[in-house]
Amino acid sequence: MFSDAFVGLACTDCDATLAVDDTDPEAIAGAGPCPDCGAPRVPEYDLDAVDAESVRTGLRAWDRDTVLPFDAETALTAAEGGTPSVDAPRIADELGVGRVEIKDESRNPTGSVLDRGLSVAVTAAAESGADLIACASPGNAGQSMAAYAGQADLRSYSFVPTRSPFSNKAMVNVHGGDMKVVPGRLGDAVESLATELVSDYLDLGAFASPYRHDGLKTVAYELLADRDWDAPDAVILPASTGELVVGVVDGLRECVELGLIDDLPPVYAVQPAGCAPIAASFDVGKGETEPWETPDTIVGELEVADPPGGALALAAIRETDGAALTVADDEALESAVAVASTETVEVGLAGGVAAAGLWALAEDGTLGADDEAVVLNTEAATKAPDVLRSHLMGQGV
Ligand SMILES: [Zn+2]
Incomplete structure (x- = not known):
């Protein structure tokens, strides 16, 4: 059932651990937050037990089960992952960025990276x-x-x-x-x-289950494998609960530890300005997030006022020398429309927030002609096409 490298669970706040060796397997499988302090628990791995060659290639997420808690034979799966990194040369030209790739997570079984x-x-x-x-x-x-x-x-x-x-x-x-x-x-x-x-x-809420963010690690392996293990200059993703940020950074860190890349690429977490607790704390150097008092964004999937993984996400972003930033709703919609109308990829609302982050990073000079960026489209545009269409209405289309 458990993979060889999975050691057990560790609390993110106190010293409590739950080891695979000495505990009831059902307790580990069903594990929620730390029973001692209530903080999230996270899976731990012994990467010495992982052959780096075994994770260099893989068509689907569970093909890299050596770095997941369970072996692939145990998995409930519908062929998640294996999503394409789509080149976006027209967007790159427009923005004056060396290269832009869109890791299109809308092509997962239910149309979402989750x-x-x-x-x-x-x-x-x-x-x-x-x-x-x-x-x-x-x-x-x-x-x-x-x-x-x-x-x-x-x-x-x-x-x-x-x-x-x-x-x-x-x-x-x-x-x-x-x-x-x-x-x-x-x-x-x-x-x-x-x-x-x-x-x-x-x-099974984010970080109530220790396994949701852990499964998101496979995004990192794939986006690096798609680039033949040449780390990009920026990984740009939308942030809400914090699980995607934490999972992707965990995956990137494992790739460094396994010797697959030399250094962590900067990770940029983008939030809608109407609900941005992670970005607000990042800006003032805080380690925790404060609940956002009046959340108000058209991007409902990102309207998470009190992110359970806020502190972990802040630490992860800082570890990569990345940043957290905000974009306006209309910038997110405009960017989603721009990508769909020039590069074919149907970017959802949350992906539009990440894409708008790319625009912002190009405009402020963080990214330029020598830089290569990977942008995550985390959900299918068909989940809320009415919102994208009504954005055009506002422009008289
Ligand atoms: Zn604890």
Whole structure:
């Protein structure tokens, strides 16, 4: 069940550990936050047990199971990962950047990068013998969780806010999951899950499960493999819960430790200006995030006012000498439209935030003619095409 290199779980705040060797496997598979202090726990690996050659190549995320908690035979999978890095020469020319690639995560089974993490987290839940799994999410995570739960005939309950896109809500049910649509915003859905779901359940929220961000590590391996292990000058991604930032930086760090690249490339985390707790703390040098008082962005998937991985994401960004920045909603929509209309790739709203970050980094001179950037499109444009279309309406189209 567990991979050879997976050592166990470590608390991110106290000294508590849960080792594979001396503990009930079901406890590790079903693990939530630290029982001693409540902080997130994270998987630990003995990379000496990993043959670097084994992770140089791989078509799909689970082809790199030597750096995941479980072996591929255990996995609930629908061929996540293996997404293309699409060259964007027209955008690169326009911005005066040496090279731009779009790592197109919309091509995952449910159209979201989160499939990589939920595949691992739902696998863990099934191995632990859980009866019911649940999470509160802006939409994509709930859809993805329901999709993998179906493979194991595992009951799932997704709590989403009313503003969640119709496509997310519809597909939760199509995959066989239960759903509660909670009036309000994500915080209301989080509160509702905590107080209203009375059955025993395993929480698969970001960092409530130690495995979601861990599954996202495979993005880092793939974007480097796509470049024949030549690290780019910038990795640009949208940030919300912090799980993507933490997972990608964990993966990049492992690649350094395995000798696959020399140094960590700078990671830039981009948030919508209307909900930017990570960027706000980054700007003032803080190590923790403060809850964002009045979240307000058209990019619902990124409207996470109190990110559970905020502190971990801040540390990860600083470790890479990257930065956190904000963009306006209309810049995000404009950038998504610009990429779709010139480079074919259908960039979703959250991916548009990352793309707008690329524009900003080119304009402020951080990126220039000698630089190569990888931008993550984290979700399919078809999850909310109405928002992109209405942006054109505002321009008289
Ligand atoms: Zn602890």
